[in-house]
Amino acid sequence: MSQRILLTGATGQVGGELVPLLRPLGDIYVPARDEMDLADVASVRRVIQAVQPRWIVNPAAYTAVDKAESESDLAYAINAESVRAIGEEARSINAGVIHFSTDYVFDGKGTQPYREEDSTGPAGVYGASKLAGEKALAESGAAYLIFRTSWVYGATGKNFLRTILKAAAERERLRVVADQHGAPTWSRDLARMVAHVIQQVEKTVPQEDLSQSVMKVKGIYHASGGGETTWHGFAVEAIRRMRERVPEAKLAEVDAIATEDYPTPAKRPMNSRLNCERLMTTFDWKMMDWRDSLREVIAEL
Ligand SMILES: NC(=O)c1ccc[n+]([C@@H]2O[C@H](COP(=O)([O-])OP(=O)(O)OC[C@H]3O[C@@H](n4cnc5c(N)ncnc54)[C@H](OP(=O)(O)O)[C@@H]3O)[C@@H](O)[C@H]2O)c1
Numbered sequence: 134m135s136q137r138i139l140l141t142g143a144t145g146q147v148g149g150e151l152v153p154l155l156r157p158l159g160d161i162y163v164p165a166r167d168e169m170d171l172a173d174v175a176s177v178r179r180v181i182q183a184v185q186p187r188w189i190v191n192p193a194a195y196t197a198v199d200k201a202e203s204e205s206d207l208a209y210a211i212n213a214e215s216v217r218a219i220g221e222e223a224r225s226i227n228a229g230v231i232h233f234s235t236d237y238v239f240d241g242k243g244t245q246p247y248r249e250e251d252s253t254g255p256a257g258v259y260g261a262s263k264l265a266g267e268k269a270l271a272e273s274g275a276a277y278l279i280f281r282t283s284w285v286y287g288a289t290g291k292n293f294l295r296t297i298l299k300a301a302a303e304r305e306r307l308r309v310v311a312d313q314h315g316a317p318t319w320s321r322d323l324a325r326m327v328a329h330v331i332q333q334v335e336k337t338v339p340q341e342d343l344s345q346s347v348m349k350v351k352g353i354y355h356a357s358g359g360g361e362t363t364w365h366g367f368a369v370e371a372i373r374r375m376r377e378r379v380p381e382a383k384l385a386e387v388d389a390i391a392t393e394d395y396p397t398p399a400k401r402p403m404n405s406r407l408n409c410e411r412l413m414t415t416f417d418w419k420m421m422d423w424r425d426s427l428r429e430v431i432a433e434l
Contacts, residue, residue: 185228198237212263224273311366311389313364326356372385
């Protein structure tokens with residue numbers, strides 16, 4: 134495959150992992166921010182028409198969950214309006230779109246892992262803007278795949294694991310929320326999944342029919358790490374693994390606290406668990422158990 138893949142958000146957690154994994158699949162075009170700013174829909178349309186990609190992979194997003202509460206316009210511009218533009222331009226050139234969304238589209242009150250078709254009800258601006266992006270992409274008529282994920286982390290980037298390990302090295306005790314349930318998802322596992330899905334789709338049809346083959350599987354897929362835990366459980370396991378790796382390190386003990394003892398501007402879902410069966414049955418891909426990915430990530434730190 135020698136076609137172009139337009140990749141956004143290459144400086145982010147998922148985008149950074151996608152760069153080397155997409156490279157064998159096509160010529161990757163990574164626009165600079167001054168060329169394509171997702172807050173500027175015209176620049177999005179211009180770049181897509183100039184590049185004429187076969188695939189558009191869009192992990193870029195406004196991801197500042199708390200700040201979104203006071204920057205609603207910007208969050209919607211990046212997470213919804215630009216996604217509509219991506220969809221419309223993709224449709225006009227028959228490109229396939231791979232987009233990412235979040236468990237924050239749900240209200241988090243459910244007691245089971247969420248399925249793709251469960252009713253949504255975001256509790257904050259970030260989740261609402263991501264949900265608006267999902268809807269905009271669906272309405273655009275593009276051939277698209279949306280992967281909803283949760284608790285993304287890795288050896289680089291801004292994420293809970295790195296924050297907690299830094300804090301654990303600086304302090305004697307940490308307080309971490311123990312009543313929000315979910316599954317940490319390794320950014321590299323997500324990127325591997327995307328590369329696998331692109332290959333699966335490409336295998337099914339002749340080159341000229343890409344958008345038609347994506348259309349056959351288009352829709353939303355849940356893609357979060359296997360197993361489940363709480364933020365407290367994640368922190369405890371991360372510190373335990375780190376102690377194994379660096380026995381001489383002095384790392385904090387972790388106390389379990391309730392969500393109400395850690396107030397944040399945006400409400401967090403109590404249940405972030407996602408049922409990933411559809412990903413398995415459609416694309417034959419099982420996301421890594423979070424404990425296995427954590428072991429690999431800690432080894433890379
Ligand atoms: N992180 C999580 O826990 C989590 C959970 C569920 C779902 N998701 C979703 O998964 C996807 C990937 O998340 P991530 O963790 O990789 O995000 P991330 O690390 O925060 O990266 C976001 C990327 O978007 C880019 N970006 C932000 N504003 C932009 C703009 N106006 N124009 C162009 N690019 C812009 C950033 O560029 P700069 O570096 O230049 O700012 C960065 O490359 C997103 O759709 C996110 O909503 C994430």
